[in-house]
Amino acid sequence: MSMFLPRTGIGIDIHAFAPDDAPAPLWLAGLLWEGERGLSGHSDGDAVAHAAADALFSAAGVGDLGTHFGTDRPEYAGASGVRLLTEAARIVRDAGFEIGNIAVQFIGNRPKFSPRRAEAEAVLTEAAGAPVSVSATTSDGLGFPGRNEGITAMATALVVQRTQPESTHPESTRRDTLEP
Numbered sequence: 001m002s003m004f005l006p007r008t009g010i011g012i013d014i015h016a017f018a019p020d021d022a023p024a025p026l027w028l029a030g031l032l033w034e035g036e037r038g039l040s041g042h043s044d045g046d047a048v049a050h051a052a053a054d055a056l057f058s059a060a061g062v063g064d065l066g067t068h069f070g071t072d073r074p075e076y077a078g079a080s081g082v083r084l085l086t087e088a089a090r091i092v093r094d095a096g097f098e099i100g101n102i103a104v105q106f107i108g109n110r111p112k113f114s115p116r117r118a119e120a121e122a123v124l125t126e127a128a129g130a131p132v133s134v135s136a137t138t139s140d141g142l143g144f145p146g147r148n149e150g151i152t153a154m155a156t157a158l159v160v161q162r163t164q165p166e167s168t169h170p171e172s173t174r175r176d177t178l179e180p
């Protein structure tokens with residue numbers, strides 16, 4: 001039995017658009033979207049990057065966004081999504097995993113994403129050190145994304161354990177019992 005089977009993870013993040021009396025720049029998928037209404041959050045509100053980071057943590061089984069970058073940590077106030085994804089990838093690698101890929105889709109009317117897909121994927125791929133693909137869809141006018149109140153981002157990630165933990169190495173256990 002292989003001890004190196006890939007592990008999948010899931011991450012979902014939802015952010016509301018900032019209210020009119022507290023406007024913010026829009027940071028999404030690692031890019032600044034000039035002229036677009038920003039998202040609210042303790043950090044820069046980049047739901048695409050956050051979902052990607054959460055999917056990595058989920059795949060590695062090392063907690064979630066709140067575990068590592070909780071809102072009780074003042075150093076992450078205003079932090080960029082690219083920084084959080086970069087740190088998440090480092091944490092997951094330090095825990096003994098290689099990252100296969102991350103796929104993210106966001107649901108929202110704005111921003112119109114496809115013209116900047118390649119740019120966003122390049123920024124997030126560099127941050128994660130592994131391929132990140134991003135897609136977008138509307139909700140056909142339904143629900144809070146349809147009312148332009150906020151967006152949802154959903155991500156999956158695939159990781160593979162780099163090394164077997166010493167204590168569960170099957171060969172070392174077998175050698176003790178089978179050798180003459």
Ligand SMILES: Nc1ccn([C@@H]2O[C@H](COP(=O)(O)O)[C@@H](O)[C@H]2O)c(=O)n1
Nearest residue numbers: 108109110111112113114136137138139
């Ligand atoms: N914010 C968005 C949403 C969608 N797209 C692109 O439009 C295509 C059609 O979306 P529907 O929700 O009408 O199916 C979608 O596949 C995306 O390519 C986008 O660029 N930005």
Ligand SMILES: C[C@@]1(CO)OP(=O)(O)OP(=O)(O)OC[C@H]1O
Nearest residue numbers: 041042043045050069070071076
């Ligand atoms: C990223 C963090 C921390 O700054 O804050 P937010 O920008 O509010 O983002 P969210 O995805 O709601 O929660 C995770 C938080 O840990």
